[in-house]
Amino acid sequence: MKLLVIGTVAFDAIETPFGKVERIEGGAANYISLAASFFSKNIHLVSVIGRDFDQDYVNMLETRGINTAGLERKENQDSFFWSGRYHMDMNTRDTLATELNVLADFNPVVPNHAKDADIVMLGNLTPQIQKKVLEQMDNSKKLVVMDTMNFWMDTQWEALMDVLQYIDVLTINDEEARQLSGEYSLIKAANKIFNMGPKTLIIKKGEHGALLFHDHHVFFAPALPLEDVFDPTGAGDTFAGGFVGYLARTQNLSFDNMKNAIIYGSAMASFCVEKFGPNKLIELQRAEINERIKDFVNLVQFDIDLVED
């Protein structure tokens, strides 16, 4: 299946308790595409970069089967820049700086050859830009997956409600699911969010795993307990990239196959956090992924008998 990915491609400055990096390639669409590239070579990236973004990095994406024809470069501006500092628990972070630069007036253009994508992955961006992408697609699309964040719930509620009508799978974290629905129970939250449009909901809980809701079915993918979490930046996007990449590869959009897709997404995210930025994803080998999938199987596999009186 053809996969379209939209989102940021950017520079990050990251500080964690284990070190800091002043400038590293980041952005949602970067992580999503990289993760998906382990499963599909039919990936089309729509994003925007500035004059400062390294062409070698873009070429590296191309060699991985990520078509960058839709990656616009604006020669008179710099790339989107985010700077953040993680606390010891790695679940909370402070944003130190956000420089929109090229993102301020980003008008996404989907190349003609990508308008018939089967799966559209809308990385976290303003709901208006996410909708502009959907409006350019022809009627081939079979699955639209969207990520968003609390910031758009706070500031763009109506636009968010508008685009949500067109979404098949929404991926948000537990706090965002609670904010979006006004419900504390994640089961109740899922049911309310289904009424906003999405037929499937993925709730990401970071080190506590991820929940997949569809109809009255719930599936839980654990996070692998790790000795060291070096840098969580991009883990959620990497998770989404593994998820859509696996679906594109297997061409099977059933709930049962989505279970496997979020296990693969969780495995990819577990690698992402091992090094700064996308460094681990760039050097990752197939054999490591398959070993980690076995770790996930061992982590939750059990063979139980029911008890009789």
Added chain:
Amino acid sequence: MKLLVIGTVAFDAIETPFGKVERIEGGAANYISLAASFFSKNIHLVSVIGRDFDQDYVNMLETRGINTAGLERKENQDSFFWSGRYHMDMNTRDTLATELNVLADFNPVVPNHAKDADIVMLGNLTPQIQKKVLEQMDNSKKLVVMDTMNFWMDTQWEALMDVLQYIDVLTINDEEARQLSGEYSLIKAANKIFNMGPKTLIIKKGEHGALLFHDHHVFFAPALPLEDVFDPTGAGDTFAGGFVGYLARTQNLSFDNMKNAIIYGSAMASFCVEKFGPNKLIELQRAEINERIKDFVNLVQFDIDLVED
């Protein structure tokens, strides 16, 4: 296998966002015994109550196969009393009152017929009292399981380190595992705690499930996502009760069987939170437990293929 349970049997006053109850039977050993009674009828309770504790409730425990010969009643004092208020997220609570009463000078006496118990479950109490129980046991015991809390880490560090040497399985929550070990990573925490004595560690994460560590093996039992969590009081003790009860029934202390035991423990805990205090456990039926075990299987069961290049 014969199971010995020690811990509090007490009165609680509980306030949650969904209601309040002024006085209900609580205490670690109460929840542990009730949960275990669904799996074993060879349970021996060591605890202390005061003049105010209802004999009908004690009789109810007896009818469930819980031998209360070791449940001392002090006629000149009241029972241990705890009062707490839960916040909306149900993960945090404020203790409003703690009245030690009979617990202040509790000197546990293990009845002769219980000294040959195979499994000893030390509910949360001072480490000194936990050790006093172990000193009364003969050499039959095959497994000692202990629960403790941050309060004893703050106030009784040396006594805690002393008793930990004699423990096979320690059950604590994630925050306590981090405090006890000084490590944020739960994998590193487990390895440090193994050096304190326990060969197996269960880390309870409430709504985020539970981790079972042994040697280099890790198993994860999810918590079932629930529409309503009515009252979390006793959930951790109920989890422990299901765990030791299932082990006692199956007479199998292997790591693989402990996986099933924590799934049963998680299932029992998921019932506990449905009503105030132990009310749901008291009315619970076998068929409900088996249905819930199936829910757990569906929640995490997947059938995955590895991906080739």
